[in-house]
Amino acid sequence: MTPGHLKLFDTMTRSKRPFEPLEPGEVKMYVCGPTVYGDPHIGNFKSFISADLLRRWLEYRGYDVVMIMNITDIDDKTIRDSAKAGEAIKEFTQRYTRSFLRGLDLLNIRRATAYPRATEYIPQMITFIQALLDKGVAYVTGDGVYFDIDKFPDYGRLSGVDLTQTQSTERMAKDEYDKESAQDFALWKKSTPEELARSEKEQGLAWDSPWGEGRPGWHIECSVMTRDLLGDTLDIHAGGEDLVFPHHTNEIAQSETLTGKQFVRYWVHIRHLMINGKKMSKSLGNYIGFDEVLAKYSSDAFRYFYLGTQYRRPLDYTDDAMKSAEGSVKRLENTLDLLEAACKASNTNLDLGPRERKLLDEVERHRSAFEAAMDDDLDSHTALDSLHAMSGAINDYLTATPNKGVTLRAYNTYRRLLDALGLFEKRGGGADKLTEDLIKTLIDLRNHFRKEKNYKSADEIRNRLASLGVILADNAEGTNWKIEK
RNA sequence: GCCGGGUUGGCUGAGCGGUUUAGGCGGCUGCCUGCAGAGCAGCUCUACGGGGGUUCGAAUCCCUCGCCCGGCUCCA
Numbered sequence: 001m002t003p004g005h006l007k008l009f010d011t012m013t014r015s016k017r018p019f020e021p022l023e024p025g026e027v028k029m030y031v032c033g034p035t036v037y038g039d040p041h042i043g044n045f046k047s048f049i050s051a052d053l054l055r056r057w058l059e060y061r062g063y064d065v066v067m068i069m070n071i072t073d074i075d076d077k078t079i080r081d082s083a084k085a086g087e088a089i090k091e092f093t094q095r096y097t098r099s100f101l102r103g104l105d106l107l108n109i110r111r112a113t114a115y116p117r118a119t120e121y122i123p124q125m126i127t128f129i130q131a132l133l134d135k136g137v138a139y140v141t142g143d144g145v146y147f148d149i150d151k152f153p154d155y156g157r158l159s160g161v162d163l164t165q166t167q168s169t170e171r172m173a174k175d176e177y178d179k180e181s182a183q184d185f186a187l188w189k190k191s192t193p194e195e196l197a198r199s200e201k202e203q204g205l206a207w208d209s210p211w212g213e214g215r216p217g218w219h220i221e222c223s224v225m226t227r228d229l230l231g232d233t234l235d236i237h238a239g240g241e242d243l244v245f246p247h248h249t250n251e252i253a254q255s256e257t258l259t260g261k262q263f264v265r266y267w268v269h270i271r272h273l274m275i276n277g278k279k280m281s282k283s284l285g286n287y288i289g290f291d292e293v294l295a296k297y298s299s300d301a302f303r304y305f306y307l308g309t310q311y312r313r314p315l316d317y318t319d320d321a322m323k324s325a326e327g328s329v330k331r332l333e334n335t336l337d338l339l340e341a342a343c344k345a346s347n348t349n350l351d352l353g354p355r356e357r358k359l360l361d362e363v364e365r366h367r368s369a370f371e372a373a374m375d376d377d378l379d380s381h382t383a384l385d386s387l388h389a390m391s392g393a394i395n396d397y398l399t400a401t402p403n404k405g406v407t408l409r410a411y412n413t414y415r416r417l418l419d420a421l422g423l424f425e426k427r428g429g430g431a432d433k434l435t436e437d438l439i440k441t442l443i444d445l446r447n448h449f450r451k452e453k454n455y456k457s458a459d460e461i462r463n464r465l466a467s468l469g470v471i472l473a474d475n476a477e478g479t480n481w482k483i484e485k
Numbered sequence: 486g487c488c489g490g491g492u493u494g495g496c497u498g499a500g501c502g503g504u505u506u507a508g509g510c511g512g513c514u515g516c517c518u519g520c521a522g523a524g525c526a527g528c529u530c531u532a533c534g535g536g537g538g539u540u541c542g543a544a545u546c547c548c549u550c551g552c553c554c555g556g557c558u559c560c561a
Contacts, residue, residue: 160489272554320497326510473522
């Protein structure tokens with residue numbers, strides 16, 4: 001593993017840049033996580049899977065990655081919807097946090113190092129905001145504390161939006177907040193009378209501060225939590241494309257004003273998912289939850305679907321696309337089945353002949369192409385091409401009696417690349433010794449029936465095992481089995 | 486209105502001036518198999534949103550029009 005070849009597209013410079021962390025060999029990575037006010041949908045998970053892919057690839061490349069993902073559990077929507085549900089905000093957000101974590105596990109998304117929640121960082125936020133006030137870049141009004149963007153000369157550079165040219169939108173015109181400039185953003189919001197009334201009965205809604213009871217603005221949590229957990233400068237900050245402006249733009253203004261240091265070295269933004277050619281939105285009623293998808297397709301197919309397109313390119317969720325992904329991923333998994341079976345089987349091919357050399361050459365060649373693709377701003381689509389090519393070469397090799405040692409080499413490489421993509425982590429198997437022996441006994445019995453041409457009994461054994469999730473497959477060398485998940 | 490991304494065969498999705506116009510899925514045929522599954526071999530599928538232009542030659546460059554997606558203050 002030679003770190004240093006990876007190139008990432010950085011939103012700030014709008015270009016692919018060679019990735020180099022501040023500390024050699026270590027990556028400090030922060031990903032904007034969910035606001036827990038409802039069950040996450042498959043669009044949210046595109047960001048999380050892409051971030052997971054980046055993290056896995058950095059680890060493949062030998063970096064030690066610390067990854068933090070925030071959970072926003074206090075904001076307008078959590079307040080509004082918990083009230084609507086007639087539930088205490090804390091219970092409400094905890095419920096949806098669990099739902100989010102469940103989704104991560106179902107989709108083989110590796111857990112981040114930590115998931116800090118906004119409500120656990122209120123004292124640090126207050127300190128942070130006070131420091132900004134002391135620097136004279138923020139001001140207090142009747143309804144909150146605001147950051148004065150005129151005090152940050154570089155404001156808006158990330159998004160490329162020239163704010164002096166921006167047309168005032170209807171939303172901005174209707175802005176009810178008490179700000180000096182429409183574009184200033186809230187650091188702290190004073191509680192409304194309704195919120196105060198509610199907070200007498202439950203916690204997690206309002207906190208004391210030098211500016212009165214209230215709650216944090218949206219952007220401050222990320223600036224505070226990144227600093228606390230990762231330091232002043234992050235190597236990578238990732239999130240959905242919608243966060244470029246205003247969220248990340250405002251984070252930069254806050255953090256860099258406070259620390260005087262570069263906040264983030266590489267900004268990674270992930271393109272949103274579409275559905276049937278349309279944007280996914282609540283108003284169109286076309287939001288889909290991951291449970292709905294997993295009821296029809298495997299989690300590997302779902303992951304493959306996301307991997308089938310580079311993370312900055314548009315991706316459209318359709319039934320056809322999912323079916324196609326299911327077929328493609330099955331093909332890759334079949335190769336894994338064949339490899340595992342070949343590694344278990346006993347055979348007498350001990351040669352390193354032309355077939356073996358050819359296989360090893362091809363495996364190397366495709367591995368190298370895979371790595372080059374992933375190094376090129378995580379081009380998972382091209383990487384999958386190499387994986388399919390490798391799969392074909394392996395299948396071809398396994399049509400004749402393989403050399404077990406050579407097979408093992410191919411397996412190790414193939415498996416490592418699959419791990420980098422997060423595919424087929426939850427494999428069947430995992431049977432205990434007794435179960436394994438019982439299955440083998442039944443296979444022997446069945447093969448005995450087959451030899452006697454008693455196919456009725458042989459098929460009954462196969463069918464009944466299949467109904468238990470144990471799949472048998474005959475080949476020239478014998479019978480392979482696996483347990484389906 | 487402004488800024489950015491996209492528009493490719495039955496589906497998915499590369500190509501970014503000219504060798505076979507990828508790969509995968511699907512479909513078909515053959516091999517293998519008692520059958521099934523998987524695999525292998527072969528075939529099918531000749532497309533580039535519309536209209537102009539540049540060029541010996543364009544999906545690929547330029548112009549123009551259309552459509553889709555995102556951002557323009559709280560949506561991953």
